[in-house]
Amino acid sequence: MIKSDLSSIVADTGPLLCVGAAPKEYGRDVFWRRLKKRVIVPKVVLSELENISIKNDFLALAAKSVLSKGMRSLLLSQGSHAFSGVDRKAVRELIIAEELRSASAQCREAKTSGHDGEIDVILLASAGHDKIVFTNDNAALNVAKNEYKLSTAVFATLMAAEIADGNLLAEEAAEVLLGLQERNLYPGVHNITALNLVSLHVPDGF
Numbered sequence: 001m002i003k004s005d006l007s008s009i010v011a012d013t014g015p016l017l018c019v020g021a022a023p024k025e026y027g028r029d030v031f032w033r034r035l036k037k038r039v040i041v042p043k044v045v046l047s048e049l050e051n052i053s054i055k056n057d058f059l060a061l062a063a064k065s066v067l068s069k070g071m072r073s074l075l076l077s078q079g080s081h082a083f084s085g086v087d088r089k090a091v092r093e094l095i096i097a098e099e100l101r102s103a104s105a106q107c108r109e110a111k112t113s114g115h116d117g118e119i120d121v122i123l124l125a126s127a128g129h130d131k132i133v134f135t136n137d138n139a140a141l142n143v144a145k146n147e148y149k150l151s152t153a154v155f156a157t158l159m160a161a162e163i164a165d166g167n168l169l170a171e172e173a174a175e176v177l178l179g180l181q182e183r184n185l186y187p188g189v190h191n192i193t194a195l196n197l198v199s200l201h202v203p204d205g206f
Helices: 012-020 026-037 044-052 058-067 085-106 117-126 137-148 155-164 170-182 196-200
Strands: 006-013 131-134 151-153
Touching: 006 117, 006 155, 012 026, 012 058, 012 155, 026 155, 044 058, 044 117, 044 131, 085 117, 085 137, 085 151, 117 131, 117 137, 131 155, 137 170, 155 196
Parallel strands: 006 131, 131 151
Antiparallel strands: none
16 A cells, blocks of 8 residues: 555544553554554543553553653644534534443443543544544444444554554464453454454555
């Protein structure tokens, strides 16, 4: 794929934490090689990472890794986009409705608070062309795809892209994702197997 065919990636907190938490050769090194200078991070997502980084736990280490000088140099700022309260409310209502529907089907408690990062990721991606929503939040993914007709990716998509390009074995990638899952960090897919990663859709331009 030639450089002009590559899309900008609008990133949420979840996949960035996976980048920081995964072993360096599967997280930061892949991120550097594949997405260098193409990742746009909304200000609210940076704030979320900064708040997580001051805690004393596994996620704090992951956030600090993403916010380190070398990694942060690869991230593009949100720019001058400013979204109105009306815009944010509309996206929030769609995400909450999707989350309630999904939670009811899965007999689990719905997450009805937060979602600030996902909201700005969707709004920022929808404000231009050739942008991919990069989030691990299932409700936000469905809203981005079905309501805004946006291309989407999760952290596992990054592994799938590397597999497709011959840079990574599917079995290795599955082990990495299972390791994240064991530490309660969701990589964007539930049924993690080498076979499922090989068949995982990678959007054009990713």
